[in-house]
Structure formats: C-alpha cells, structure tokens
Amino acid sequence: MVMKGLLKFPSTPSIVATGVTAGPLEKKSAFQAGFDKMYDDERCNLKTNEQGHSKLMEDACMIALSKVDKIPADADFLVTGDLVNQMTPSSFFATTVGIPYLGMFSACATSVSSLLTAALLTEAGMSKLAIAGSSSHHNSIERQFRYPIEYGAQKGAAAQWTVTAAGAAAVVPFQKGFPSIERGTVGRAIDMGMTDPLNMGAAMAPAAADTLKRHLEGHGASASDYDLIMTGDLATVGFSIFKELVKNQGITEFDNFSDAGMEFYGNNPDFKAGASGAGCSAAVYFSEVYQKMKDKEYKKVLLIATGALLSPLSFQQGETIPCIAHAVELTMK
Amino acid sequence: MFSIYITSFIVGGLICVIGQLLFDVAKLTPAHTLCILVVTGSVLDGLGLYEPLIDFAGTGATIPITSFGNALTHGALAEAEKHGLIGVLTGMFEVTSSGISAAILFGFIASFIFKPKGSV
Amino acid sequence: MDKEKYAKLEQKISPKPPLLKNVIKAFLVGGTICLIAQFIALFYMTFFNFTERTASNPTVATMIFISMLLTGFGVYKKIGQVGGAGGAVPITGFGNAVVSAAIEHKSEGFVLGVGSNIFKLAGSVIVFGVFSAFLVALVKTILVKMGVVSW
Structure with a gap:
C-alpha cells in the first residue's frame, strides 16, 4: 500500500533503554535531571571539539546498551547522525563500537529520522537490537555554521544556542512495559523563502506544521488524542509561528503542545530564543519524555523533530533555507 | 587639549552607531558592515575630509575601522604625490602597517596560548 | 500558505x-x-x-x-x-x-x-580597504595631473 510518507508499525517496536549525555553548560538545562552523564569539560577532556562530540555520542550509546546489559557486539544496527561536515563525529564513534552503521542526516530532525529507520529495520524483522540517535556539539557546530566561538557577533532575540548533547535509544521488537513506536510520518523538505540563519525557528515552523497536518490527516488522528505533541527545536520565535500556522489547520487547543528547544534552557535570556541542534530533540525525547512515558504519565505522544537543511555554503551563495520535520508517535500500553 | 577626550568619545561612538544601523536597519552581516565603513573611510580621505576629523576627534577617528581605509588611501596618495601613478600601488601600506602586523602577530601568539571556550 | x-x-x-x-x-x-x-x-x-x-x-x-x-x-x-x-x-x-x-x-x-x-573574517576588510584605496588614490592622482584638483 502506498502511504505517501506515512509509516505504520503493526509490530510496535519498543524502546527498551535510552542514554543521554550532555556538556557542562547543559547543567543549566531544565531537563538536566534526566541526563545520564554530564561532562565538566566542553571537549570531554579530549583534544578537539570534534573528538569531544564523538565521545558524547559514544557514551550515550554505551549507556543505553549497558542499561539492558548489552555490549556493542550484540547490536544489529547503528543509525546516528550529527551536523558536522560529512558527519565525522558519528562515523568515528561508529568505528570504535563496530556496529553495522547507517549515517543519517536530517539536520536537527535526525533524532526522529534515525528512530524511524531503526523501527523500520525492526519491523522488517532484520534487527533484534538497533541503536538510534543523534548529537550536536556547540563549539563544533557554531564554528562551522556561524563564527569562531570567541568572535563578538551580536545575536538577536531570535537566535538559538546549539546544545552540546547526545541521545541514543535502543530499539527492539515489542516488549511489554516500554514505550513503543506505533506510527510515523516522513516529512517533506519545505522552503518558505526564509534566509536568516540567526532565525532558524521561523524557517522550520512551516515544515513542522506541514508534517503535523499530514500525520494527523494521514493517520486519522486528532491533536487532542495526544498527551504531548512536542516539536524539536523551533524555540520561542519558531514555536509562536508554528502555533499560528497550526491554528489555520483548525487546532485551537495548545495545552498539550510543547517545544524541546524552547524549554531546554528554561527562560534563561543568555540563550536567546532557546536551544537548537541535533542533540537538543534527542536529549529531551530520550530523557524526560521517555521517562514520563515509562512512568505512564504520558500514554501517547507525538514527537516532531525539526531540521534546517542549510549549509554555510548554501547560505553564502544566497540560497534560502529548506527545512524538514519528521514525526514519530510513541505509545505506552 | 582636554576637549579631545570628549570629541573622541562622541565621534568614535557615532561611527559605531552608523555601524549598528547598518546591522539592524539595513540587516547587513558584520563583514558587510565593516567593508562599507572601510570603503567610506577611504573615500573620505580622497575628498580630504578624514584628516580634519582626526584633528578634531583624535582616537575617535583613528580607532574605528574607517581609519583603516583612510590610512591605506593616505599612504597611497602620499607616495603618488612623490612618485606619480606608481606610488598609488607602492604607498598603500606605508601608514597602516602597524595595525595589520600587530593583528597577525598577536593573533598568532594567541593561538599558542588560548583555546576557544563555548561559555555564554 | x-x-x-x-x-x-x-x-x-x-x-x-x-x-x-x-x-x-x-x-x-x-x-x-x-x-x-x-x-x-x-x-x-x-x-x-x-x-x-x-x-x-x-x-x-x-x-x-x-x-x-x-x-x-x-x-x-x-x-x-x-x-x-x-x-x-x-x-x-x-x-x-x-x-x-x-x-x-x-x-x-x-x-x-x-x-x-x-x-x-578580517580578510574582506583588508581586501576592500586596499581596493577602494587604490581606486580613490588613482582617481585623485589622475585628477591632480589633469589639474582639476590639487593635493
């Protein structure tokens, strides 16, 4: 059956464990209580930012595995990604763990696209244990996409702070008592002509609204079915625009709506509009949201991770910012 | 003599205000803004207006990046006066060498000492 | 939309x-x-x-x-x-x-x-500074030679 990007998982693969690691600044995060490991050094005591980045992801993966008493050799697939050129941090860590590896790039929406891919592999009966995840590292991402870390450029109120964090989830065939993956929607790349790389939320909001609409209509669901609908890293500005767009779709109640990036650092003005980065949604989904599902506080959640598919080159060449949003629906039975 | 401290503050501040307007109103990146200011400084010197500004405001005129354009043009013009057209090429860095050499030197030294810190 | x-x-x-x-x-x-x-x-x-x-x-x-x-x-x-x-x-x-x-x-x-x-980051400032200084000085030198303006 052709589904036009809609995914259904009748076998409902489960997430049996998660691992979340974060950098020193993330101790200020509203979600820090749920993080498994936080480093005091922004490079995890390694030489370069990128090595630290790799270490974050590796530790998140190892923590997730250790929670179910597994070692990397037990895993069938590793599906991860990050934002650094050619995703070297993910690839380098993939060489150390030695799990068959699929690199995944959907910018900051990688958390959900990897989770969907791992669920598909499990659904197809090809995987007994797959690790899905994504990560970002402030210093390595900022220097690549914007300016050197110590450059004194003024950031506006719409700017977002790339988090240093990684999240990994261990996906297995259905197991009772764990959150499982029921449905998903693969997003469409959407470009509304936004050009400001310091206002990513505004660029990403239409992609999130589009994916939400397609998910609800395609699966015959309504927004009120969910205990939580959480977008990835729209942050305050993007989330306000997202709500406006969603209002046009006839949704008026926003009590169950939230955004990981907006809430990540609380209301700390130092971080402007909020957090962003592939590690932002992964860290929040796989800590707080996952835990609350396990505690049965949430029974049904919709996670819509958002990503801006730009590169420094495309921006300098005057291109607009195409964006993507992928959705995954988790249930707790 | 004492008034130079006041004019320095005000003129230096006002040049920065122009930069801020280019940031916020014209929505230019820092690099574009600084390039425009440098070109402006160079043109002002060609019109013979920048030197009087230095006399009036001291460091208020020599510290903003506009003075870099001024110094380049000034060096070129001084050599051109002596040697004709060829001086335009050779005189460029005559006046402004200290800024660039200091930047290279201290930048390089800094790279021995410091590491970037991703703090807020 | x-x-x-x-x-x-x-x-x-x-x-x-x-x-x-x-x-x-x-x-x-x-x-x-x-x-x-x-x-x-x-x-x-x-x-x-x-x-x-x-x-x-x-x-x-x-x-x-x-x-x-x-x-x-x-x-x-x-x-x-x-x-x-x-x-x-x-x-x-x-x-x-x-x-x-x-x-x-x-x-x-x-x-x-x-x-x-x-x-x-700073290179563009030097490039534009040098190029504009060259143009300005060139124009002025030519104008002086033509006797339109003086140094």
Missing part, C-alpha cells in the same frame, strides 16, 4: 531588534573604546617620543594587544553581544576577528589552521 503570506506572518511574530537600545549601547561601548585609546595615546606622547599624529600607530597596536587578551579570556564576545557595532567597528573588533579565527583553527595545526584561517 504562499511565501509572501508567510513572510508577512514571520515579520509580525519575529522580534524586531530593539533599535534605540542597540544604538545607545553601540554608542557607549564604541565611544568608551575610543576614549581608552585616547588615554593610551596620551601615555605614548608623555613617556615616549611621539607626537599626536605618530602616537596613533603604537596606540592601534596596543588596542589590538588588549583585544587579544579579552578575546582569549572569552570577554570580547560578551562586549560584542552587548555593544554590537560598538564592539565590532573599533580596531579592537578587527583584532577580535583575527584572534578568534586564529585560536579557533589551531586544531587544524599552525600552518593549515592558524596560518590559513587567521584572516578568515
């Missing part, structure tokens, strides 16, 4: 830069940096054999040195965040652009990293 309609919605919701506040902060920060430089120039004139004109060179070098320290200790990015153009336009901002690029790219080594990238 089409792009134009979306651009309107985005404009409506995205926060505007607080122009007056930013301008005042740029004025104060930029003015203060120039004032500090004036005191440094005074120091060179008083204790060394410099005139008001020649003091400018060591002053600029000293300001860049201070900028190096502030950049290295992570202070300049805060000055830039508060002051905006007030931090970027003075020569200390030029120093910050050079120093921040230098320390950022140390991880790729001194030759390929620091050496190649040190003017990554």
Whole structure:
C-alpha cells in the first residue's frame, strides 16, 4: 500500500533503554535531571571539539546498551547522525563500537529520522537490537555554521544556542512495559523563502506544521488524542509561528503542545530564543519524555523533530533555507 | 587639549552607531558592515575630509575601522604625490602597517596560548 | 500558505531588534573604546617620543594587544553581544576577528589552521580597504595631473 510518507508499525517496536549525555553548560538545562552523564569539560577532556562530540555520542550509546546489559557486539544496527561536515563525529564513534552503521542526516530532525529507520529495520524483522540517535556539539557546530566561538557577533532575540548533547535509544521488537513506536510520518523538505540563519525557528515552523497536518490527516488522528505533541527545536520565535500556522489547520487547543528547544534552557535570556541542534530533540525525547512515558504519565505522544537543511555554503551563495520535520508517535500500553 | 577626550568619545561612538544601523536597519552581516565603513573611510580621505576629523576627534577617528581605509588611501596618495601613478600601488601600506602586523602577530601568539571556550 | 503570506506572518511574530537600545549601547561601548585609546595615546606622547599624529600607530597596536587578551579570556564576545557595532567597528573588533579565527583553527595545526584561517573574517576588510584605496588614490592622482584638483 502506498502511504505517501506515512509509516505504520503493526509490530510496535519498543524502546527498551535510552542514554543521554550532555556538556557542562547543559547543567543549566531544565531537563538536566534526566541526563545520564554530564561532562565538566566542553571537549570531554579530549583534544578537539570534534573528538569531544564523538565521545558524547559514544557514551550515550554505551549507556543505553549497558542499561539492558548489552555490549556493542550484540547490536544489529547503528543509525546516528550529527551536523558536522560529512558527519565525522558519528562515523568515528561508529568505528570504535563496530556496529553495522547507517549515517543519517536530517539536520536537527535526525533524532526522529534515525528512530524511524531503526523501527523500520525492526519491523522488517532484520534487527533484534538497533541503536538510534543523534548529537550536536556547540563549539563544533557554531564554528562551522556561524563564527569562531570567541568572535563578538551580536545575536538577536531570535537566535538559538546549539546544545552540546547526545541521545541514543535502543530499539527492539515489542516488549511489554516500554514505550513503543506505533506510527510515523516522513516529512517533506519545505522552503518558505526564509534566509536568516540567526532565525532558524521561523524557517522550520512551516515544515513542522506541514508534517503535523499530514500525520494527523494521514493517520486519522486528532491533536487532542495526544498527551504531548512536542516539536524539536523551533524555540520561542519558531514555536509562536508554528502555533499560528497550526491554528489555520483548525487546532485551537495548545495545552498539550510543547517545544524541546524552547524549554531546554528554561527562560534563561543568555540563550536567546532557546536551544537548537541535533542533540537538543534527542536529549529531551530520550530523557524526560521517555521517562514520563515509562512512568505512564504520558500514554501517547507525538514527537516532531525539526531540521534546517542549510549549509554555510548554501547560505553564502544566497540560497534560502529548506527545512524538514519528521514525526514519530510513541505509545505506552 | 582636554576637549579631545570628549570629541573622541562622541565621534568614535557615532561611527559605531552608523555601524549598528547598518546591522539592524539595513540587516547587513558584520563583514558587510565593516567593508562599507572601510570603503567610506577611504573615500573620505580622497575628498580630504578624514584628516580634519582626526584633528578634531583624535582616537575617535583613528580607532574605528574607517581609519583603516583612510590610512591605506593616505599612504597611497602620499607616495603618488612623490612618485606619480606608481606610488598609488607602492604607498598603500606605508601608514597602516602597524595595525595589520600587530593583528597577525598577536593573533598568532594567541593561538599558542588560548583555546576557544563555548561559555555564554 | 504562499511565501509572501508567510513572510508577512514571520515579520509580525519575529522580534524586531530593539533599535534605540542597540544604538545607545553601540554608542557607549564604541565611544568608551575610543576614549581608552585616547588615554593610551596620551601615555605614548608623555613617556615616549611621539607626537599626536605618530602616537596613533603604537596606540592601534596596543588596542589590538588588549583585544587579544579579552578575546582569549572569552570577554570580547560578551562586549560584542552587548555593544554590537560598538564592539565590532573599533580596531579592537578587527583584532577580535583575527584572534578568534586564529585560536579557533589551531586544531587544524599552525600552518593549515592558524596560518590559513587567521584572516578568515578580517580578510574582506583588508581586501576592500586596499581596493577602494587604490581606486580613490588613482582617481585623485589622475585628477591632480589633469589639474582639476590639487593635493
């Protein structure tokens, strides 16, 4: 059956464990209580930012595995990604763990696209244990996409702070008592002509609204079915625009709506509009949201991770910012 | 003599205000803004207006990046006066060498000492 | 929703830069940096054999040195965040652009990293400065030769 990007998982693969690691600044995060490991050094005591980045992801993966008493050799697939050129941090860590590896790039929406891919592999009966995840590292991402870390450029109120964090989830065939993956929607790349790389939320909001609409209509669901609908890293500005767009779709109640990036650092003005980065949604989904599902506080959640598919080159060449949003629906039975 | 401290503050501040307007109103990146200011400084010197500004405001005129354009043009013009057209090429860095050499030197030294810190 | 309609919605919701506040902060920060430089120039004139004109060179070098320290200790990015153009336009901002690029790219080594990238941000200023100085000086020299203007 052709589904036009809609995914259904009748076998409902489960997430049996998660691992979340974060950098020193993330101790200020509203979600820090749920993080498994936080480093005091922004490079995890390694030489370069990128090595630290790799270490974050590796530790998140190892923590997730250790929670179910597994070692990397037990895993069938590793599906991860990050934002650094050619995703070297993910690839380098993939060489150390030695799990068959699929690199995944959907910018900051990688958390959900990897989770969907791992669920598909499990659904197809090809995987007994797959690790899905994504990560970002402030210093390595900022220097690549914007300016050197110590450059004194003024950031506006719409700017977002790339988090240093990684999240990994261990996906297995259905197991009772764990959150499982029921449905998903693969997003469409959407470009509304936004050009400001310091206002990513505004660029990403239409992609999130589009994916939400397609998910609800395609699966015959309504927004009120969910205990939580959480977008990835729209942050305050993007989330306000997202709500406006969603209002046009006839949704008026926003009590169950939230955004990981907006809430990540609380209301700390130092971080402007909020957090962003592939590690932002992964860290929040796989800590707080996952835990609350396990505690049965949430029974049904919709996670819509958002990503801006730009590169420094495309921006300098005057291109607009195409964006993507992928959705995954988790249930707790 | 004492008034130079006041004019320095005000003129230096006002040049920065122009930069801020280019940031916020014209929505230019820092690099574009600084390039425009440098070109402006160079043109002002060609019109013979920048030197009087230095006399009036001291460091208020020599510290903003506009003075870099001024110094380049000034060096070129001084050599051109002596040697004709060829001086335009050779005189460029005559006046402004200290800024660039200091930047290279201290930048390089800094790279021995410091590491970037991703703090807020 | 089409792009134009979306651009309107985005404009409506995205926060505007607080122009007056930013301008005042740029004025104060930029003015203060120039004032500090004036005191440094005074120091060179008083204790060394410099005139008001020649003091400018060591002053600029000293300001860049201070900028190096502030950049290295992570202070300049805060000055830039508060002051905006007030931090970027003075020569200390030029120093910050050079120093921040230098320390950022140390991880790729001194030759390929620091050496190649040190003017990554500040290079455009030098290029445009040199090119405009060339044009301006050329035009003026030709005009003088033609007798239209004098030196």
